[in-house]
Amino acid sequence: MRRVNKDFNAPPDALQRGFEDKKNDLLKRKSDHQFDGRIYNNAVKQELREIYHNKCAYCESVMSDDAFTIEHYRPKKGSYSYYWLGYEWSNLLPVCEKCNNSKGDRFPVEVPSRVSKNSDKKSRVKAPLLLPNSSELDIDAMKADHPYLLGEKPYLLHPEIDEPKDFLYVKSNGELASQIEKEENKYHYERADQTISLTNLNRQILILNRRKLIENFENLIKTQTVILLKEKDNQHDWDSSIKLAFFGVFGFIENQLKDDQEYTLTAWRTWRDIKETLFKAICKDNQEIEQLLDYALDLYKNSRRVG
Ligand SMILES: [Zn+2]
Known part of the structure; x- marks a missing residue:
């Protein structure tokens, strides 16, 4: 909703x-x-x-x-x-x-459906x-x-x-x-x-669709993290590489918040609490990855602020 x-x-x-x-x-x-x-x-x-x-x-x-x-x-x-x-x-x-x-x-x-006659x-x-002294609605x-x-x-x-x-x-x-x-x-x-x-908002298909959306976000970030870390030693311009790896993904998640997208409440909550909802599961206590993702997110947010 x-x-x-x-x-x-x-x-x-x-x-x-x-x-x-x-x-x-x-x-x-x-x-x-x-x-x-x-x-x-x-x-x-x-x-x-x-x-x-x-x-x-x-x-x-x-x-x-x-x-x-x-x-x-x-x-x-x-x-x-x-x-x-x-x-x-x-x-x-x-x-x-x-x-x-x-x-x-x-x-x-x-x-209650009814209250006693003199109750306020x-x-x-x-x-x-009806309007006062009238039969008009x-x-x-x-x-x-x-x-x-x-x-x-x-x-x-x-x-x-x-x-x-x-x-x-x-x-x-x-x-x-x-x-x-x-x-x-x-x-x-x-x-x-x-x-x-x-309205039965926890029917199986809806739970599944919301979970798929979250998993999709998680997988996209995971994939980019793996690629980036693999080529870490060959990077000359680390910031540019991070931007290239993550900005598209973050932009994609943010795009899911738009009015015309399905399940925007799910996307909104995932994006707002991204460290809790996505990063935690991806890092699994690996501090290097945690720092990388936090840094990438800061870069992204700063770029949005400037833009
Ligand atoms: Zn419906």
Whole structure:
């Protein structure tokens, strides 16, 4: 998962028109409203594809046409129906079939479903907020980042509101885990943990793909290290040789952080903690190699700073 920017105030025209058209029926029939699939038409899909570079909002896999689905972050049907958000732009995410099937219409929140009548505690949101003294919808309170909705303290991370890097940790074997200890902040821990289990982010293929990415980085550095050390005695210009050996590899890893690449969270974590995630395994306590890699990384980072 990665953080994505979407302008909640600028829904695609087709979605806006569709919502206006269906609004009365939606408010009258509530969860019995027949959602019109044509409203999520090509224009809406196309815009989601572009914003997300054709990747799943949850697992960051590139999606084929067949695997592409439109997910309702808050479910429009089911035991907790947020029917009034069925055509809401901030509630729509492009999600692969696997993640979507796994999540289904679940949407756990921290607050209880019900609180006693006179309590000032919050409970799960069950109806839209209306404008004061009116039967008109409060459009702002339909946005996923509005306090009215955030007040129910959802567990599932929202890639357009939350920063997944603050919650999710990628282990060297490719598994995802919570970045935060349970004792440190229970709600944050639960958010990471439940997001992983709701969307099944630790399914085998995803673990494998993340691990392959890390192993690929490791192998590239390893290969260059071996070549360089073999020719060490014939080197006249050591710095140039190091640059030649490693800059391409470091550049390749950094390139995997770009929006349109798959599994950028994995690449980001590997690159940020490269000494821990890659160097340690390559050096195996060999100080010469450790110094070489540290030096190569410093050279690279300095060159980036100057450039
Ligand atoms: Zn997915």
